[in-house]
Amino acid sequence: MSDQPKVFVYGTLKPGGYYWPRFCEGRVVSAIPARVKGQLFALPAGYPALTHGDGWTHGYLLTLKDAAVLAGFDSLEGYEVGRRSEDNEYDRVEIDVYWEDGGIAGRSWTYMMSIDRINALKGVLISNGEWDVDDPDEIPALN
Helix, strand or coil: CCCCCEEEECCCCCCCCCCHHHHCCCCEEEEEEEEEEEEEEEECCCEEEEEEEEEEEEEEEEEECCHHHHHHHHHHCCCCCCCCHHHCCCEEEEEEEEECCCCEEEEEEEEECCHHHHHHCCCEECCCCECCCCCHHHCCCCC
16 A cells, blocks of 8 residues: 555544544545445444445545554554454454445455454444444444
């Protein structure tokens, strides 16, 4: 990846999201609506998780100022380079990203969770692939 890493975000790191001010404000060069192949789940803890799948997940392709911003994302997402996947909350992986009009945006990093972990955490499928609850206090009860 380049000196200005790209990351696809789909939850609390989106513009206007809960963690945008702390982790992204002034640290992001651009934020463009985009989508990736995969299934999106709401977790009872108040944030989403993306896993492999056939659906579309909507979010933003962020271009970061530098790798230090990416390191901050890693910390937030419970990801440590070199640690076993099962010991990370999310894995940072490269994924194909598409613009909302269907054009290819290229590859970027994103954070994905295994379906086993999502199931263990009682994740609920978000059928439209779009996380739109950014305040954990406003998240409806998930059964």
